[in-house]
Amino acid sequence: MTAERRHLDQLTQAGADLFEVGLATEDAYLDGPVIQAAYQRTLRSGNVVDAAVRAVEHAAVLQPTVVMTYWEPVHRHGPEHLARLFADAGAAGVMVVDLPAHQAARWHDTARDAGLRTPRLIPRTTPDANLPAAVAGASGWLYAPASTAPTGYQGPLHLPALGHFTRRLRSVSPLPVVSAVGISTPALAARVAPVVDAVVIGTPVVRALATDPERAAEVTAAFAQALHTPTSTETRA
Template identity: 65%
Template sequence: MHPQSAEQRHLDCLAQAGADLLEIGLPHTAPFLDGPVIQSAYRRALRNGHVLDRTVRAVEYAARLRPTVVMAYWDSVSRYGPDYVAGLFSDAGAAGVMVVDLPAHMAARWHQAASSAGLVTPSLVPRQTPSSFLPTAVAGASGWLYAPASTALTGHQGAVDIAALADFTQCLRQATSVPVVSGVGISTPALAARIAPLVAAVIIGTPVVRALLSNPGQAPAVAASFAQALRLTFREHRV
């Protein structure tokens, strides 16, 4: 039996801390939608090499714990090929792959490859998307739509315009029946609790990654604080 890697121990702790779903990022050299914390994590992963193989192994392990989704940039998908990437992560047990910067002219190609592999294809829809373009932006999406809470990069720790997010999620629901979730800039459990009534789920990334990079032993407590706040809020609004 092989000893557990650090990544596997972290995934165990996050699942036990209350994560209902795990998202694994495929490291990229130019993650232009991500802030300094995620960029730093990606640089560390890239220095270790064998990025795709290591990501697949992480997905294989994570998928045994919780439903797991891969977050990727289109450059990585196109470099390896949509069919290859979809098949690889499907075989690893992923439930889906979200390409955060999926080009409109490649959307049908990607959705076909993912669907053939049995993957859902969540879509990130930028807040600045014009209302007239929303039907096109959500076409082919499955699993959920990702509505960023902030228009800034991931890791934003400032104010979030809750009213604007509420309006945007309402527009998305009018454009599709796919559930809407939110992430990006949800920096505290209290803020997560304020956003939870607007969406079907809340995605927490940078606060957990920041802890993993600086003090891994604190990451489960960080994840648990968000999970507790969200469970309480969802319970109050769905009774």
């Protein structure tokens, strides 16, 4: 068993009940240094798409798995090609975080034809008048960042602002609202969970995998415990 598969198994045992697999790209401008460094390591190793497909194949056996990517690799490799690759690997969906508006209809149709859900990241700065168009065609869930900073942000969160944004999204779409970005501690995760329908933890787990892989399960367990409390329903670690 490869180290990657072993780590995925350990994260599942620690309480992770959904996996988000990133497809590495050079210009991950919405991500902070920890995720960008992980992408650079993958890019140096080559065969980036193959590596992502292998990760999805194993992760999807364990828990529902979603691929997170940017439009550049989707455009470069071909939307139809990538959608079919990840669908065949067992992915439940693919989220293109910077999906261009003029490509949205094509991508949503392509992914739907492949049997994939298409979660959408919606910036908090989106005006009310633009929200219906921003969520059109999305499926699975809407992704509402808890912070407007890049991933890995470790400062305070403005939970009333996140709550207001969540209500705005729910007013235009029946889809669940998922949050991530800046949820840097289990205590913050417990505070965010009641505001949204699910929580994704990225950088803390990736940081542990990069610096002390055996601690990654411990980190995951701490977040899972904070999320799965009587006041936190339908949460994800």
